[in-house]
Amino acid sequence: MNKTNHIENYINGKWTASTSTDHMEVINPVNQDILAKVPLSNKKEMGHAVDAATSALNDWRDTPATERIQYLFKLKTLFEENIDELARTITLECGKTLAESKGELQRAIENIEVACGIPTMLMGSNLENIARGIDEHMIRQPIGVVGIITPFNFPGMIPFWFLPYAIACGNTCIIKPSEKVPLTMVFAMHLLEQTGLPKGIVNLVNGGKETVDAMLDHPQIKAISFVGSSQVAKYIYSRGAANGKRVQAQGGAKNPVVVMPDADPEVSTKIIVDSAFGCAGQRCLANSLVITVGEAHKPFSEALCEAASTRVLGCGLDEDVHVGPVISPESKDRITSFIESAHTESANVIAGGKAVTVKGYAKGNFVAPTVIDNIDPQGIIATSEIFGPVLGIIPADNLDQAIQIVNQGKYGNMGCIFTNSGPAARKFRNQVDAGNIGINIGVAAPMAFFPFSGWNESFYGDLHAQGSHAIEFYTQTKVIAERWPKEWSRTF
Numbered sequence: 001m002n003k004t005n006h007i008e009n010y011i012n013g014k015w016t017a018s019t020s021t022d023h024m025e026v027i028n029p030v031n032q033d034i035l036a037k038v039p040l041s042n043k044k045e046m047g048h049a050v051d052a053a054t055s056a057l058n059d060w061r062d063t064p065a066t067e068r069i070q071y072l073f074k075l076k077t078l079f080e081e082n083i084d085e086l087a088r089t090i091t092l093e094c095g096k097t098l099a100e101s102k103g104e105l106q107r108a109i110e111n112i113e114v115a116c117g118i119p120t121m122l123m124g125s126n127l128e129n130i131a132r133g134i135d136e137h138m139i140r141q142p143i144g145v146v147g148i149i150t151p152f153n154f155p156g157m158i159p160f161w162f163l164p165y166a167i168a169c170g171n172t173c174i175i176k177p178s179e180k181v182p183l184t185m186v187f188a189m190h191l192l193e194q195t196g197l198p199k200g201i202v203n204l205v206n207g208g209k210e211t212v213d214a215m216l217d218h219p220q221i222k223a224i225s226f227v228g229s230s231q232v233a234k235y236i237y238s239r240g241a242a243n244g245k246r247v248q249a250q251g252g253a254k255n256p257v258v259v260m261p262d263a264d265p266e267v268s269t270k271i272i273v274d275s276a277f278g279c280a281g282q283r284c285l286a287n288s289l290v291i292t293v294g295e296a297h298k299p300f301s302e303a304l305c306e307a308a309s310t311r312v313l314g315c316g317l318d319e320d321v322h323v324g325p326v327i328s329p330e331s332k333d334r335i336t337s338f339i340e341s342a343h344t345e346s347a348n349v350i351a352g353g354k355a356v357t358v359k360g361y362a363k364g365n366f367v368a369p370t371v372i373d374n375i376d377p378q379g380i381i382a383t384s385e386i387f388g389p390v391l392g393i394i395p396a397d398n399l400d401q402a403i404q405i406v407n408q409g410k411y412g413n414m415g416c417i418f419t420n421s422g423p424a425a426r427k428f429r430n431q432v433d434a435g436n437i438g439i440n441i442g443v444a445a446p447m448a449f450f451p452f453s454g455w456n457e458s459f460y461g462d463l464h465a466q467g468s469h470a471i472e473f474y475t476q477t478k479v480i481a482e483r484w485p486k487e488w489s490r491t492f
């Protein structure tokens with residue numbers, strides 16, 4: 001950042017002022033303070049970053065994987081040493097609590113750790129004597145220059161679902177973080193710089209749609225990793241694939257949770273409410289729809305209402321705050337207009353239900369944790385991604401009906417069940433159309449060594465982020481057949 005708080009790009013190992021005249025303000029959602037100005041970089045600047053990444057590629061892919069990961073070991077240490085300051089940056093620009101910010105950084109560190117094991121994961125396979133004197137083996141090589149595009153809600157974690165794996169596999173990359181929360185990646189980029197990573201391997205280009213389009217259209221970019229809303233994910237997938245790129249595009253979500261009559265009310269309520277209202281509901285794995293089975297409805301709707309009403313809203317930097325502001329005033333208005341539509345569905349708002357003012361933070365984008373009972377399973381609240389602290393409840397007669405309601409949703413990021421019954425849990429995990437399943441878990445976020453498996457409109461592509469899928473996504477296989485028959489042997 002320069003003296004006027006204008007964020008710079010990081011291209012070919014240098015912090016560079018953008019030549020774009022378009023900027024956006026980065027705004028603290030708790031008080032509307034302007035934290036910085038972020039450039040909306042243009043096609044030319046993306047071109048410079050791609051040139052830098054392309055020039056760095058040959059030497060980087062020839063660098064042994066065991067050497068490449070040494071930079072990641074250093075990065076992990078730097079993340080740990082700077083976790084407090086990084087978390088503070090996330091909270092300032094994104095609004096979540098410090099505990100939530102640290103939690104996401106912990107996830108970033110876990111991904112860096114898994115990527116440090118890439119030499120083993122990169123190993124190929126071979127078969128001796130596919131015919132007499134002929135062996136065949138497969139190796140993995142990097143795909144080339146990779147583009148990474150990330151959303152606003154996890155600025156410290158989501159870039160690291162991709163970046164460590166991409167570079168450990170021998171690729172170079174360009175990252176474009178969300179223009180709403182660019183400061184965290186600027187901080188992380190300074191840490192990457194301190195590792196001594198050679199120039200051009202990771203480039204940071206800030207911007208919005210024009211910057212993304214330049215990435216999608218650049219012929220030298222071979223793969224795109226994206227996380228954001230489904231509408232944009234679909235667009236990224238279509239345009240990237242039409243341009244011949246490998247694309248993984250994670251989209252939005254609506255995550256149902258089925259509550260069986262035998263679920264423990266106290267424990268389950270706490271877990272569900274933490275999932276629904278943590279990060280102010282702006283989490284792609286937030287429980288946003290509770291489907292109560294049979295007699296679970298009354299005790300659970302009452303318990304959820306009570307638990308929602310006791311959540312403390314406030315500034316994420318303050319202790320004892322459970323729920324921070326949502327990202328922007330527009331987002332707050334969008335969320336409250338969803339809540340208002342409850343009336344047209346004859347549903348009952350039993351907790352929250354409106355925007356609120358918090359003492360000391362009159363300009364904060366606060367929405368009260370909201371529970372809406374008896375929503376229409378086909379209605380707008382049940383089917384839309386609201387992306388705020390809003391939980392809808394649908395009563396169902398039995399587990400089969402509950403699973404049917406879950407599976408009629410268009411997303412497939414996560415499905416959860418709360419029960420003490422093994423057979424009910426087993427049936428649920430077998431039959432539900434979602435890529436991440438929680439059994440008595442509210443945020444079933446896969447650890448870094450598992451793929452982050454969204455389904456349906458929560459994901460466009462084949463290979464997901466993290467773990468073994470990341471290795472497959474960021475490499476291409478080469479199969480080599482070689483003939484060395486005995487008759488050719490000589491004695492040396």
Ligand code: NAD
Pocket residue numbers: 149150151152153154176177178179207208209212213227228229230232233235250251252253283284385387413452454458
């Ligand atoms: P978004 O789709 O608005 O933006 C994501 C990225 O795409 C940003 O970098 C943005 O600059 C860019 N972008 C936005 N509009 C674009 C356009 N028209 N053309 C090209 N690029 C564009 O998403 P957001 O509001 O930043 O993030 C919230 C969304 O992300 C939610 O839908 C949430 O569910 C989803 N999300 C999904 C996951 C997952 O793992 N599936 C994880 C986190 C967030």
